[in-house]
Amino acid sequence: MGVESTRILAEIYSEAFKNMPEQKWGFSELFELFSIREIISFVICLDAKPIGFALLRILADEGEIITFCILPKWCNNGYGKILLERIVDILKKRSIKKLFLEVRENNKVAIKLYNNCSFKVIGRRKKYYKNNQVEKIDALVMQYQFIK
Ligand SMILES: CC(C)(COP(=O)(O)OP(=O)(O)OC[C@H]1O[C@@H](n2cnc3c(N)ncnc32)[C@H](O)[C@@H]1OP(=O)(O)O)[C@@H](O)C(=O)NCCC(=O)NCCS
Numbered sequence: 001m002g003v004e005s006t007r008i009l010a011e012i013y014s015e016a017f018k019n020m021p022e023q024k025w026g027f028s029e030l031f032e033l034f035s036i037r038e039i040i041s042f043v044i045c046l047d048a049k050p051i052g053f054a055l056l057r058i059l060a061d062e063g064e065i066i067t068f069c070i071l072p073k074w075c076n077n078g079y080g081k082i083l084l085e086r087i088v089d090i091l092k093k094r095s096i097k098k099l100f101l102e103v104r105e106n107n108k109v110a111i112k113l114y115n116n117c118s119f120k121v122i123g124r125r126k127k128y129y130k131n132n133q134v135e136k137i138d139a140l141v142m143q144y145q146f147i148k
Helices: 003-016 027-034 079-093 108-116
Strands: 039-046 049-059 062-070 098-104 120-131 135-145
Touching (some): 003 049, 003 062, 027 039, 049 079, 079 098, 079 108, 098 120
Parallel strands (some): 062 098
Antiparallel strands (some): 049 062, 098 135
């Protein structure tokens, strides 16, 4: 991922996670992540323009979605599902066995998306996310199982 592409994805990230208590990554954090061998990115485009992306960490036969977002103006149009199903398809071909992610327990839209794509809740991380430094919110750990 070059400088210009990172800049575009950093803008999408900042809009998508505006006012959300998840970790805030800027251009430099994302640029650093893209230089890590185990990190792969998937970008969804509309009319050749990126509207969302996912970053995954792949270690041996397991993957972790470390971030996933769609530009707010394109949300609730099924693009998240298209991107996630494509990721699952590609990972299947790469013989990945398990795919994990963490999601804030009150992020209803994301949880709906992950449920729609057959992810199951397998655990909970207590008080994982800080909300304005006051309230702390649990994270649900979800998993997509490729092999039954
Ligand atoms: C989560 C996110 C990626 C979803 O992308 P999207 O393109 O809107 O996803 P989709 O349109 O494919 O699916 C959204 C689903 O949530 C549903 N939904 C929308 N608002 C909802 C609400 N308030 N409560 C419950 N479900 C809701 C939609 O109806 C849709 O389900 P359906 O297809 O069964 O009708 C996007 O909202 C986003 O980027 N959010 C900000 C960043 C974020 O939270 N990322 C996830 C971090 S783990």
